[in-house]
Amino acid sequence: MDSDLINSETSNFSLPQNVTVLGWRPPLWYHYEECAVAPYAFIFYFIVKVFNLALGFPANTLVMWHIATSKSESSTSDVFIFNLAALDTFFCLMTPIELTNRLYLDYWGIWHLQHFAYGVKDTTPLFLTCICLDRYLxxxxxxxxxNIRDNRMRIGISALVWAMILAYAITESILGVLSVTKVFSSLILSSFFIMVFCNISIIWVLRKSVAGKEVMNPVKKKAFKMVVILLAIIVVNYLPPVALMPFASTYTFVQMHCQISVSVFSIMDLSSTIDPILYISKTDRMSCSCLKRTANKPVNINV
Incomplete structure (x- = not known):
């Protein structure tokens, strides 16, 4: 999780770590002195942060606006997508605060807020899993x-997920990273395999439905392409932590805290931008197809 980047000394409630008897000094941009030999993953980390703020924040805001103002019949998954966009919006907005604290202030109070934000981001796979399960069904x-199309059920599930997310984030903020490490590992592993299973099952059913036919139905073809893209994004974003983090105890300090964890969780953070852009591209294609169908209809003009 992103919070692996945080020094355990941030639990000190006295002075910022960069304030010593010799006066103020800027904190290390690569966080640990040991990372001086391999600081390049932090450059990628900062690039992702700025990228998410520049693109992810407006994209997630647009997604929430589109779902909230859509007058047409929305997808049942939109309830979960809206909540996911809200989480990612908050995480993207934390970027200026985090960069200021990480590169200049290094203040313990802000670190606790960052712990909370990291906890929120760590648990976003819960809403992604809900989306995949909804589409799977x-x-x-x-x-x-x-029989379960009623959105009140999805609102109730969302409230339960929010309770879990807040409990996790508050625990991480107060007690630190180690208090939720096992929970995070279980969460990311289970979510990853559920999402992969759901999307592969959807692909299988869509392919099976056109067995023996030369051409796939346009609607099913679009759905098929979207699921394939979603599956690819899930694998790219979440396979690295699933594949690498269970072996954390075998890595050296520099490998774990300066290279692997920074890179892995930077890739995970990219989902804050990729997910809303995927949703926007889907809605744009739907709008274009609707406009084309409208244009092809004959128009009666009464003189």
Whole structure:
């Protein structure tokens, strides 16, 4: 999780770490003195942070605005997508505060707020899992899905997920990273495999539905492409922590805290921008197709 980047000394409630008897000194931009030999992952980390603020924040805001103002019948997954966008918006907005504290202030109070933000981001796979499960039921078990289309159920599930997220983030903020390490490992592993299973199942059903046919239905073809893209994004964003973090005890300090954890969680953070852009591109294509269908309809002109 991002909070692996935080020095355990931030639990000190006296003075910022960069204030000593010799006066103020700027904190290390690569965080640990040991990382001086391999600081390049932190450059990638800062680039991702700025990228998320510049693109992720407006993209997530646009997603929330689109869902909130959409007058057409929305997807049942939009409830979860809205909540996911809200989480990512908060995380993106933390970037100026984090960079200021990490590169200049190094103040313990702000570190606790950063712990909280990292905890929020660490648990975003919960809403991604809800989205994947919702789509899985819609495609693979349509009869069951028709009986649970009521969005009140999804709002209730979202409230439960929020409670879990806040509990996790507050615990990490107060007690530190080590208090939630096992929970995070279990969360990321289970979420990853559930999401992969759901998307592969959807792909299988969509492919099976056109077996023996030369051309796939345009609607199913779009859905198929979207699921394939989503699966690729899930694998790219979440396979690194799933593959690397279980072996954390075998890495050296420099490998773990200066290279692997920084790079892995920077890649995870990219989902704050990739997810809303994917949603926006999907809605734009739907809007274009609707406009084309409208344009092709004959228009009656009464003189």
């Amino acid at each position: 819609a495609v693979v078990h349509p009869i069951v899905f028709t």
